[in-house]
Amino acid sequence: MSLKSQTVLITGASMGIGAAIARRLANESATLILFARSNDKLSVLSKELQERHTGLKVYTRAVDVQDNTALSNAVSNIIQQVSQIDVLINNAGLALGAPNAFPDLEIQDIITMTGTNINGFMFATYAVLNQGKMKARGRGTILNVTSTTGLEVPPFPGEAVYHASKACQEAFTNVLRTELTGTDIKVLALRPGVVATNFHEQRVGYDKQSYDTFMKGFEPLVAEDVADAAAFMLGQGDRVSVKALDVVPTAQRSLQVFDREWNERGEGRRAEAMSVDRAV
Numbered sequence: 415m416s417l418k419s420q421t422v423l424i425t426g427a428s429m430g431i432g433a434a435i436a437r438r439l440a441n442e443s444a445t446l447i448l449f450a451r452s453n454d455k456l457s458v459l460s461k462e463l464q465e466r467h468t469g470l471k472v473y474t475r476a477v478d479v480q481d482n483t484a485l486s487n488a489v490s491n492i493i494q495q496v497s498q499i500d501v502l503i504n505n506a507g508l509a510l511g512a513p514n515a516f517p518d519l520e521i522q523d524i525i526t527m528t529g530t531n532i533n534g535f536m537f538a539t540y541a542v543l544n545q546g547k548m549k550a551r552g553r554g555t556i557l558n559v560t561s562t563t564g565l566e567v568p569p570f571p572g573e574a575v576y577h578a579s580k581a582c583q584e585a586f587t588n589v590l591r592t593e594l595t596g597t598d599i600k601v602l603a604l605r606p607g608v609v610a611t612n613f614h615e616q617r618v619g620y621d622k623q624s625y626d627t628f629m630k631g632f633e634p635l636v637a638e639d640v641a642d643a644a645a646f647m648l649g650q651g652d653r654v655s656v657k658a659l660d661v662v663p664t665a666q667r668s669l670q671v672f673d674r675e676w677n678e679r680g681e682g683r684r685a686e687a688m689s690v691d692r693a694v
């Protein structure tokens with residue numbers, strides 16, 4: 415399905431996966447509505463996209479998804495400028511305080527994680543369905559960026575709140591899909607594994623040693639890999655829902671089993687790829 419005439423609202427669009435999805439969908443000439451808290455980053459991204467794609471329509475709003483009133487006002491305001499919202503990419507989210515166990519977390523970090531990953535995730539959905547009129551139109555797609563942690567709970571100690579919030583997103587996705595029976599609204603889950611974005615640095619409080627230990631020996635995804643997966647899901651026709659898609663680094667066999675020898679074997683992998691290239 416062409417995304418050319420589609421209007422796509424992306425939460426958490428100022429960097430990482432959300433920004434990569436914006437860039438990917440700009441290539442398809444979708445009209446973009448970009449939400450995040452950082453107005454400056456959104457402005458830079460919007461300028462970049464409009465310079466690269468003549469005539470591309472990009473709307474930005476500095477919105478904290480934890481603030482239901484701000485979010486619903488922003489969607490009400492935007493809907494007066496675009497005729498409709500065809501797609502919500504529900505992507506804003508974060509993990510804080512790892513590797514602390516639950517009782518050792520700062521209470522504010524718990525509030526921010528649940529406020530963003532649970533409340534904000536539902537507020538964005540609610541605003542697009544109601545103020546954004548997706549429910550009244552009975553057409554559209556809600557693509558929830560959840561996580562492999564949402565399914566593989568309980569994974570490892572240290573991220574009780576983040577993992578619980580992602581499991582909640584999975585449950586919400588499944589129930590909403592059934593509640594919207596009788597409409598042509600698709601509700602999909604895109605579950606990334608480890609992606610090298612600000613997320614993992616922030617997750618461990620920007621502690622370089624913890625970050626390096628977590629990423630040791632394997633190649634994580636980059637945000638563009640997840641954006642390609644999102645474009646694949648959105649590109650299906652009305653009849654087909656890619657209901658859920660796990661996109662993970664090959665070395666991430668599960669949340670507990672990482673192939674830390676992946677990089678060591680890289681030379682062999684490169685040599686084989688080159689010999690195939692030569693043979694073609």
Ligand SMILES: NC(=O)c1ccc[n+]([C@@H]2O[C@H](COP(=O)([O-])OP(=O)(O)OC[C@H]3O[C@@H](n4cnc5c(N)ncnc54)[C@H](OP(=O)(O)O)[C@@H]3O)[C@@H](O)[C@H]2O)c1
Nearest residue numbers: 426428429430431451452478479506507561608609611613
């Ligand atoms: N990276 C991974 O390995 C990974 C794996 C699985 C799932 N995910 C999920 O993918 C999504 C995106 O993560 P990412 O890797 O792209 O992280 P990121 O690079 O840190 O980007 C997170 C985005 O969310 C926005 N955001 C955070 N809190 C917000 C709030 N309260 N209101 C509005 N926007 C907010 C941030 O913008 P501002 O700071 O400007 O608001 C930013 O644009 C998250 O839901 C995350 O749980 C990531």
